[in-house]
Amino acid sequence: MARRRKGRDISGWVIVDKPSGPTSTAVVNKVRWAFDAKKAGHAGTLDPAATGLLAIALGEATKTVPYVTDALKAYRFTIRLGQATNTDDAEGEVIAESDARPSDDAIRAALPPFIGDIMQVPPKYSAVKIDGERAYALARDEEDFEIAARPLYVDSLEMISRPDADHAVLEMVCGKGGYVRSIARDLGEALGCRAHVTELRRVWSGPFETEGALSWEELEEKARTPELDAHLRPLQDGLVDLPMLPCTPEGASRMRNGNPGMVMAAADVEYGDTAWASYQGKPVAIGIYRSGELHPARVFNLPDEA
The missing domain is CATH 2.30.130.10 (PUA domain)
Incomplete structure (x- = not known):
């Protein structure tokens, strides 16, 4: 006989503004504990260093996760020009450098090939499975392997600002399965200067936005209290599309x-x-x-x- 899972029969969506540091799984577990919910899941992973919107489904709302996961998502991110890392973000080691610094016009001119239906190779430090093994595990063991390119739909990609010669801030709207780190890596290659992501934030996902999202501090402060239930959104909020x-x-x-x-x-x-x-x-x-x-x-x- 299967063991009955403890917790409340509570259903709905919790929209968390994830801080940098915890994994998406850790946030889901924290939310499930804080709400004393029997069941929880999320609609789209964020890297530990990334911040922003993480949509978490409780109870029966987990049945609507695929419809939010499949929806378009928006990311705002900063790239460091002139450096490539082995992880394609600031967490990794610098493996190549360049003195070239493209102009604003050159960056904008390089963006159109990354818009529409494209093929993208995920980072080697990712959760993609290669012959049953996670790519990041193979990369840490310094194994020699290749990851096949995957289709990705990019609705839009534009440069928002240029803080200095070494950095550019971009915003991308894309479908599921996209890696912002790969966009930064490939854009750096196209510009002939190398690049990696230094900051990444998801600003909206399908029907959900970061405005009004539950902060990590509020989650900890209101955990296991009636006040926390005010942050539970109806199940049908995940079905507006x-x-x-x-x-x-x-x-x-x-x-x-x-x-x-x-x-x-x-x-x-x-x-x-x-x-x-x-x-x-x-x-x-x-x-x-x-x-x-x-x-x-x-x-x-x-x-x-x-």
Whole structure:
């Protein structure tokens, strides 16, 4: 018999403004403990040195994680020109240097090839698996290996400011699976000067923004107190990029049992679209719309359902 996980049956999203230092997993564990939640997960890893938005799902909201993970995300980051490191960020050792310093115009001119559907090679110090081993573990052991390029969609990439000749601040909006460190590395190569990331901050992710996010200090101060629940956002906040279809009482009952249920049609939903069903203001299921019914792929088990 499986051991029952302790904690509250609490569901929703917690948006944390992650500080530099802790891993994403450590933040998730801290939030789960602070809320005394049974289950938690996050929608997109941040490197330990990175700061900014980390969207954490509790309880039934973990079923909506893929829809936030797949959404566009925005990063603001600073690159150090003239130096390459073995980790592609400031945590690593400098492995190459250059005296070249591109002009602002040269940097802007080098950005268009990094926009759109591109192929990107992840950093060797990353969690990518190579024959079952993490790339960072192989890199630490000084193993000789290559990482295959992966597709990435970059919606926009622009230079925001140029603090000095050695640094440039950029902002990128991209899809899932992108490595800002790789953008910095490859941009440095394209400019002929080498580069790495010195600061990285995620400013928004899908429907969530850093404005109003829970700080690390607030999390520690309010942990295990009723005041912390005020920072819990509704499960459906993670579904705003999907169309919502109200359903009938019978439809809600059928979908909660995993069967197709009747929903009210919407002008922006077509046959085969992914949508979510709502009954009396609460999410019931996510699924595929077909001929007046939603065929559930994920069903929500929320308390106090009418």
